[in-house]
Amino acid sequence: EAAIGNIAYAQANNIIDGTKSFPEFRQYMIDEFGLDEESETETYKTISYSEYSKQIDDDVSDSDNEIAVITAEGAIMEGDIAQGVAGANGVVKQIRSAHEDDNTKAIVFRVNSPGGSIIASEMMRDELLVAKSKGIKVIVSMGDYAASGGVYISTPADFIFAEPTTITGSIGVAIALPTLENAMDYIGVNFDGVVTSKHGGWDPTQPIDDDLDKIFASWGADAYDRFVNFVAESRSKSYEDIKAVAGGRVWLATDALEIGLVDEIGGIDAAIAYAAQSAEIDDYHVEYYGQELSPEELILKELLENFDVSLGEPRVLSALDGISKLYETLIGIREPKAFLTCEGCLVDLD
Incomplete structure (x- = not known):
């Protein structure tokens, strides 16, 4: 009710420590971190986004064993990856890069898609099968939804995790x-x-x-x-068993677990841990495939992943919402693209 814009509420609930004017803030930073003697103006010591981002390590492990994390996010279509579109050409390229790397022991395929083109789904599925033919374990981690084509591209999986609120199923075809x-x-x-x-x-x-x-x-x-x-x-079920739960019906993850469409309720971390166990490796590093993040995005990602607070508290979720939206905006404006999606078509406006 008070909203995050209410400064008194934020201070009373320890979301912020206090308020300062710009000159007061500048003096506080000088007192805390020292005066930047190389600066032409009186200010505190700072480090640029670019320089700071170079200090963020992707992983602390020195092991050659690699678990590749690849994401299919958005409508499944042919072409390149774009905001809201899991472009098959781009996703297939990432899967291929992973299975052609001799250090890759397992692939965690994060699926967060309502479905899309059957041709594009087939492309991703085929490339995952190539990975499996090389002895690489494929573990699927379903996000908010993995429906229709999202299920299709999950079929090569050795094991499927779903979030408690994942919506899956919708096994059907629409022309x-x-x-x-x-x-x-x-x-x-x-x-x-x-x-x-x-x-x-x-x-x-x-x-x-x-x-x-x-x-x-x-x-x-x-x-x-x-x-x-x-x-x-x-x-590992009969055609009749799956047809009985198919027909376009959608299922919440807990129901999908009961009827055998998923194997376990758990998030991406559980999927990575299971992938390591399946590949029989104790020491490994995680390689996240995808577009390279800018220094600003990398820092915001680090902040979101390492907040030393309870994310279950509503006021903390409200505070993080602004940072999360800023993070998504930074990603979205890199390559602006307008598109309209429906079950059987995509209109792409460059």
Whole structure:
């Protein structure tokens, strides 16, 4: 009710130590850390983001054994990784880099996706199977959601962890095609030509007739059977067992555990620990694959991961929310991209 903007509330609840004007703050910092004698103005000793970030080590272990952590975040689509899009080309490149490294003993695949393109899902799944063929353990860690295509790309896993509130399932296939025949009629545009088969010249400017609808339905049914078979094989269950919980139904992680879609409730740390155990390694370091963080992002990430407070307290969560949003904003503005997603399409506006 008081909100984090209320300074008195923040000070009373030990979220902040107090308030100072800029000159008071400057003098406080000089008293605490000393005067910067090399500066042209009277100020305190400081270090730049860039210099400080160089002192942050990714891992303290000197072991050659490596556990690779790769993330599929957002809608699964072909192409490169972007904000809100798990681009298959980029994710596959990371998986390939990991399994081509002789030091990689296990891959923890963090899935936080509502699904997307079946082709893109297939690309990621195939590359994970290549890793497994080399004897590399693949452990999946599901995030907020791992549904539809998120389940599809999880099928190569040796073991699946899910957060207590993960939404998963949605084992199904949807084919959505926009048709523009009414729009073309409205603006007075007509098409004509010669084709050698009944549907050879079909495009979205034409309606879908009953015969064509049956063809698309057949494609969807084949893809659905393939999907169910993949999940059944992955979970060591029968086709009938998985089909009984499929059909597009979604499940909370605790329910998914009961019906066998996941193996254990736990977060990313539990998945990494299990990956090390499965690979039978005691000494290892964790390699996080993804876009390189800027110095500012690296420092904010370090702050978020190392806050020496109880994150269960509402006032602390409120205080961290601003830092978290700043962190996400810094990542998002590096490559601004506008996009609209739906179950069967992606409109990408460069």
